[in-house]
Amino acid sequence: MLTDASGHEVHQIQQEENEERWMNEKVQNGLGEKHCEKRIGGVNLDFREVSSLKDNEAKTQDKSRSNSLLDGETRGGEWESKKGSLPERPSQEATFRPTGRPSDKDSPANFSESPIPSPPLEAPKPETTYPEGGLRAWGVVFGSFAGMTASFGLMNTVGTFQAYLSTHQLASYDPSVVGWIFGLYVFLAFFCGLQIGPMFDAKGPRWLIAAGSLCMLGAAFGLAESTEFWHFILTFSILGGVGTSLIFTPAVGSIGHFFLVNRGSATGLAATGGSVGGIVFPLLLPKLWATVGYAWGTRIIGFMMLFLLIFANLLIRSRLPPKVGGSVWPDLKIFRDKVFAFTTAGVFFVEWGLFIPLSYLASYALHYGISYTFAYQLLAITNVGSFFGRWLPGYVADKWGRFNCLIVTVLLCLVTVLGIWLPTHGNVAATCIFALCFGFASGSNISLTPVCVGQLCDTEEYGRYYATCYTIVSFGCLTGIPIAGQILAVSGGEYWGLILFTGMCYLCGLLCFTTARVMSVGWNPRTIY
Secondary structure, three states: OOOOOOHHHHHHHHHHHHHHHHHHHHHHOOOOHHHHHHHHOOOOOOOOOOHHHOOHHHHHHHHHHHHOOOOOEOOOEEEEEOOOOOOOOOOOOEEEEEOOOOOOOOOOOOOOOOOOOOOOOOOOOOOOOOOOOOHHHHHHHHHHHHHHHHHHHHHOOHHHHHHHHHHOOOOOOOHHHHHHHHHHHHHHHHHOHHHHHHHHHHHOOHHHHHHHHHHHHHHHHHHHOOOOHHHHHHHHHHHHHHHHHHHHHHHHHHHOOOOOOOHHHHHHHHHHHHHHHHHHHHHHHHHHHHHOOHHHHHHHHHHHHHHHHHHHHHHOOOOOOOOOOOOOOOOHHHHHOHHHHHHHHHHHHHHHHHHHHHHHHHHHHHHOOOOHHHHHHHHHHHHHHHHHHHHHHHHHHHHHOHHHHHHHHHHHHHHHHHHHHOOOOOOHHHHHHHHHHHHHHHHHHHHHHHHHHHOOOOHHHHHHHHHHHHHHHHHHHHHHHHHHHHHHHHOOOOOHHHHHHHHHHHHHHHHHHHHHHHHHHOOOOOOOO
16 A cells, blocks of 8 residues: 655645546536647556547656556556456556546546456467478378278279289179279279268377278188188278278378478378288298198288288377367368369269289280289289379479379370370280389379378368368269179270270379369479479
8 A cells, every 4th residue: 555654655645636637527517538638748547548638748647657656556547457466567458547537428538447358469379390300200201101001902993903803703794894893992982981081180090000901801801711702702801991091091181281382292101011922922822822722822921911010009109189069970061162172073083993913914915825923923013103103203292293293194194094004005015114103103193192182281181181182982883893894895895995984094193184284383393383
């Protein structure tokens, strides 16, 4: 409390009371607010700033006033703090409220009993940072590599299984019917992302990877015991397809939590796991089937998957917190974004054509009299090219633009299909060149398309965007292989119609990706996008 021990302080208080009394009289007599403020010396009792009265006299009297308020009270007013504690000196968070002043209704000068509170300022959203490396980040990349070796290794072996089953267990079935086994597998591998992607955004990858591992192992060991058509549908198509989706979706999404600038190269490096599996599995399986039989040969592949999936479960982790208010359901409203819609259409056409050469290349070679051993090795050659095609375009894309590189590689796929494969007619050297070039060009279909989708959204929403995109794409994967089988049957066993259909798919995909890029950044080819 303020005391009368000092004569100077008593004089100061009396002077303030006289000034306030004088001001009230002038207000009642109708004098303007500006004159009253000037008479008090620039101290506005409502604390409204008057820019024209910032002179030395105002600053001196204002400092003297604040020093006289020791406990937060005076005879003429009281200090209030937004924080609830009384500061020694008035700060920006404190407000001065004089007592005994005229109310708003009585004062023509429109004084108020308390200052108008300013709206609260929203805290700026913290900028998301990415490690772009480190032991944990590269551990996630290695875990994703192991998971994709198991899951996409099986996907890249569909041609081996298609050629073998068509001549053994399912020899009595039409090729278009056998194609439904592998079409359904690829369909579920992407369609299940409809739910798995948003679940990854909301819950993280741990339980998704664990469930996917169980499905993949069930598919491998169940496939070894399959003999009937419905056996292969249950084991390879359903268990294998769901397991691949449960592993692939969080494996790609987790990399985006640790990399932004180098996301393309990191994702491409992890995606090379699918090529490694696509090299090893097609080379091992024919030899194992010939030596230990179909059942044990397939079981050995299952044990290899078990070893790889252990690393996937231990190393794949997420880093960013779930999006606030995030849901585990996809959102079709994001197709209102025209760039995303054309990107999804481009991925649809590319994936529609991608699995036709992977499924029918071995059968194509056998049809033209190429040896049984070399026919299966063509898939391995394709995946050798795919190994470099998944990593190198991803590395270049981080520097030249993800969409730019994707457009170039899709154009290269179109050229290899129509320019090399169509006129080959079973020539061994030309077929080998096609397998290598197409493998390199098509590798980006797996590694760059998820990165391009991720470029159109926040990292916390990647699972939802990816799932929504590949829900549409999955229908192309479901129908592509059976349609190719039907075209093959209509063409009398000749492959030219199947090859033309593949080329048209890549042409449509090229147009869609180009449209998406032009809508975003225009026609300038030098623009990095």
